Amino acid sequence: MVNLQGKVAYITGGSKGIGYGVAQSLLKAGMRVAISGRSLKSVEAAARKLGNNKNVLAIESDVTKHKDEENAIKTILDTWGTLDVVLANAGVGIFAPIDEMSDEQWHMLIDTNLNGVFHTLKASLDALKKSKGYYITLASLAGTNFFATGAGYNASKYGVVGFTQAAMLDLRKYDIKVSTIMPGSVATHFNNNEPSEKDAWKIQPEDIGELVLDLLKMHPRTLPSKIEVRPSRPDKK
Template sequence: MSDKKTAYVTGGSKGIGFGVAKILLENGYNVAISGRKEKDLEEALLQLSDYKDSVAGIVSNVRDYENEEKTVSKIVKHFGKLDIVIANAGLGHFSAVDEMSLEHWNDMIETNLTGAFHTLKASVEELKKSEGYYITISSLAGTNFFANGAGYNASKFGVVGFTQAAMIDLRKYNIKVSTIMPGSVATNFNDHKVTEKDAWKIQPEDIGQLVLDLLNMNARTLPSKIEVRPSKPNS
């Protein structure tokens, strides 16, 4: 078994998840990334080819608990252990509550909120063994509501509450639990196309650096809920 710590990042083929995975690989971690689409994972692994001995890609849908169970088993079999879990997979649909479809509501709740639970439920016994770290990527939408955001707000408010309660439940096992709540991040979220005009936003690797800072924090200290936003809003 390698002495290197192993991290699992859901939704790790692009956006924030990819940025987190890249920073962790650059800093000597083994990293498994998951996503729903094999093609996206293949493209991500190609971009991370400098770390091919330390990275693995696994097709998994966090909405399916059995998928996550199998994914965790594959990670442990491949790397020997699991130390860090980053529940990042998420999506958004935005419309007025009276116009929102049942499909869009369920899509957000089952992916953003239930998915975070599935990932923790599938990995918690391994985290107990490693006295590891579980981190959710929520959003400032988990504390600030806005028009056309009822479903997304509900899912992200839920992620924040779920993570904070999990923190209390799991600290007796020496498992650290935190949630990161980013504001505007330069990603392809909601089909946005990233351009130079997004330079003012938080970059995915900035969230990766924040995750690294949490992992390097003294064991006696736990930043359990972190709000992060661009230093200067776009004018």
């Protein structure tokens, strides 16, 4: 997929943070990009910031609902006729000791972070088979490193890593590439953070965008299937 001009990408959770940063990078590379989120108002506002032209498509979709993702893929195919790249980026962060975590919080984490990547892949699979495309999940270093208050989040991200790696083995026979990106600290609104100068030491969303471009431009014979990425120098407290 060295020539990205005119290729079509779908990014879940694309209205801000990493998803928005990746959308910016892909558009600059000449791709057409659909972004989705649970709030159509937020997604449309992000699309306007991205340019709101014929190369940007705003879609309302809740990844916890398989039908929403099916409808999102249908909208993309009806608009552009193909789908080449999918970034399953939508996610939530809830952190609490296991004895304080509610049933609702647990299911929100698993339904969004883990079930969501399944729904997105299943909905896009036929299109990716036709295009011999690329499916990328946004996991986390929390998918290999556990920590106190992280039982629910760790479980979801460990699941994303395992799911993606197994899917990679299932789908490469169709010439579909599958990778998972596992970032450490990123300067986003995640966990109610408001990005500012205090986050300058962190990975920036556009850095993940460049990483995604690197993956897409990789020679077809080579697949970086699991990528850990972290700030080069941690914050000095």
